[in-house]
Amino acid sequence: MEIDDEIIESKDEENKSKPIVVILIGAPGSGKSTFCDHVMKVSTRPWVRVCQDIIGNGKAGTKAQCLSMSTTALKDGKSILIDRCNLDKEQRADFVKLKESYQVDVHAVVLDLPAKLCISRSVKRTGHEGNLQGGKAAAVVNRMLQKKELPKLNEGFTRITFCYNESDVQAAMDTYGSLSSSDTLPSGCYGEKKTDNKAQVGIMKFFKKLDAPSKVTSDKTVPGPSIETTKENSLINEGQDQNATRHLDGIPTLAFPSISTADFQFDIEKASEIIVETVAEFVNKIGNGRLVLVDLSRGSKILSLVKSKAAIKNIDSKKFFTFVGDITKLRSAGGLHCNVIANAANWRLKPGGGGVNAAIYEAAGPDLDYETKKRAGSLSPGKAITVPLPSTSSLFSKEGVTHVIHVLGPNMNPKRPNYLKDDYNVGCRVLREAYSSLFENFASIVIPQEKLSDQEISNSCQKVRKEDGGTCVVEKNKKFEGFREENESKRLCSGQGKENATTIGKTGGSVNKDWGSWAQALYNMAMYPQKHKNDLIEISDDVVVLNDAYPKAQKHLLVLARMEGLDRLADVRQEHLPILKTMHAVGLKWAETFLKENDSLIFRLGYHSAPSMRQLHLHVISQDFDSKHLKNKKHWNSFNSAFFRDSEDVIQEVNEQGKPTLNDNEKFMSMELRCNRCKSAHPNIPKLKSHISICRSPFPAHLLQNGRLLHAPMNH
Helix, strand or coil, rough: HHHHHHHHHHHHHHHHHEEEEEEEEECCCCCCCHHHHHHHHHCCCCEEECCCCCCCCCCCHHHHHHHHHHHHHHHCEEEEEEEEECCCHHHHHHHHCCHHHHEEEEEEECCCHHHHHHHHHHHHHCCCCCCCCCCCCCCCHHHCCCCCCCHHHHHHHCCEECCCCCCHHHHHHHHCCCCCCCCCCCEEEECCCCCHHHHHHHHHHCCCCCCCCCHHHHHHHCCCEEEEEECCCCEEEECHHHHHHHHHCCCCEEEEEECCCCCCCCCHHHHHHHHHHHHHHCCCCCCEEEEEEEECCCCCCCHHHHHHHHHHCCCCCCEEEEEEEECCCCCHCCCCCCEEEECCCCCCCCCCCHHHHHHHHHHHHHHHHHHHHHHCCCCCCCCCCEEEECCCCCCHHHHCCCCCECCCCCCCCCCCCCCCCHHHHHEEEEEEEHHHHHHHHHHHHHHCCCCCCHHHHHHHHHHHHHHCCCCCCCCCCCCCCCCCCCCHHHHCCCCCCCHHHEEEEEEEEEEECCHHHHHHHHHHHCHHHHHHHHCCCEEEECCEEEECCCCCCCCEEEEECCCCCCCCHHHHHHHHHHHHHHHHHHHHHHHHHHHHHCCCCCCEEECCCCCCCCEEEEEEEEECCCCCCCHHHHHHHHHHHCCCEEEHHHHHHHHHHCCCCCCCCCHHCCEEEECCCCCCCCCHHHHHHHHHCCCCCCCCCHCCCCCEECCCCCCC
16 A cells, blocks of 8 residues: 555656746736736636735835745745846846756746837826836836847747737736646747837837937938938838938937926926927027927827927927937937937936936936036026036937936926916916026027127126126137137036036046037037038048147147047047057148148147047147247146146057056146246246247157157257
């Protein structure tokens, strides 16, 4: 009998099925929790739902807690439903590894439902376990979908089931709900279908490479050859190089969301009227700039209303149009380059909170929060503030966004500060002020100073002083060309007062700089030389060359690198050695040309450790410093202290240590005035200039080494 009992027990063990780990994959609103509830309700197999939204004693927990709960359930012989989004391979990997540790099958059920449906469900639901509901849900869902990476069997899955609609989901629920303790399911991929172009257009499909052009929906045909128009949308041509959209980059563009219509619950009809009225007022005051109203959803009511009202007012569609897409990925995902984006901020100017505000802060990285805090701690309804983004910001490097303008509108939501209690008389006035302030800030960025009359400059400066207590120093020269490195001109009339000054600070050992609108001129010349032919004396694939508009010596020119993301010396790394050597060779060529014309000159080639203008540029400057533009101590010391890094030394340092040394301490700018030859001290610039005009002492020994000085063969 003992043997018979052992045989029976062995057969029972064979009939018992191994536990299953089912990893649900889908965006918020795709139905993961509903799937779990149904399966657990109808199945005779023991299941455990592992949900990160409630794993912390009814509150949101961590991935580690989910893994711990999963291992406990498997040890108890129970199957598991992993109720997380699990949208990319990395998020799934640790759960897939349970297969090896516990010898179980790991299945994936992909709830790949249309984004529009997921968003609609998320926005409408209440009492959600993870509190993802209401206005903030749309942005979160769409952002998560763009990161989605569909699972593959080679990740370690035994079985993958794809569900594209509610019928597919119901079938999958029935399949898992009908499993008894001894049932198994065949391995393989089930329900998978190739995603066609139409599906990609309709639901903002994910992009595995965010820096490559992808297909998105748009309700405006963006001008230019890289956009092909269909009846319902505009698409970037598939496989097209990212540079194909560069023709759009030269047009200053502000992308802005509708202010106060979501979390702040402002009446959409009234809001649309105010948008169009304010746009009509400002559209001809922004130079060659353009305005773009952006929303995530093609079915957006605000976009529809604004489009129809703008058409009635005959607003130029090239100067103002609407666009469907993620405001943080307009260039990478939509081919639309917007150098300025508006953020529907909260009054504390804090990251998070959901919606556009959370998305922009997340996309920009910590730089935006840091730069914002330097300017203001809060914002009043109806006001806006411009924050220049440093090139270290991912929003700058990936999307070309140079400025974020925070703007705060009126509030009709009783759960938010400054509640207006449905007082639309005040609300409409504040909303109009908000858009006006937003567009004024944008205009201050894009309107070239040469287009302002003396009276306009005076009026603008007076406004800055009156409103912000700031000071404003602006050149009245109407031919202001923008590539000036005059320290006294670092403030422009941007409506932000003293906060708009260029600042230099330390972040991780590198220079962190605000690039004001005037500081973009060199970048524009390097990237779009055909527009600046009259200002350039040489154009090649790698560099452009121009005479400094405010030379500090008899001969002073700049060699600019034509490379994106190479804004200053702090950006240089070993991979940039070829462009550094090219710039040096071009600089030498021009110095030699000048020496043939005047063999008494002596030249030095180098970089400023912390330049005042964006785009890496090499100075080729004669050492006479005979120029009316050399006016103060900072001008002199920027070329005659350790702040100025010789080109030969920079190349050597990058080659040996991977990056150049930066002597960017401001103490160099305040050093006493000393002759660049004999090092004698002088009390002021006029006396220094008088001395150096007759000084024939040899240059210091360190400058005579390593090819730092270039002169004619017989010149000593």
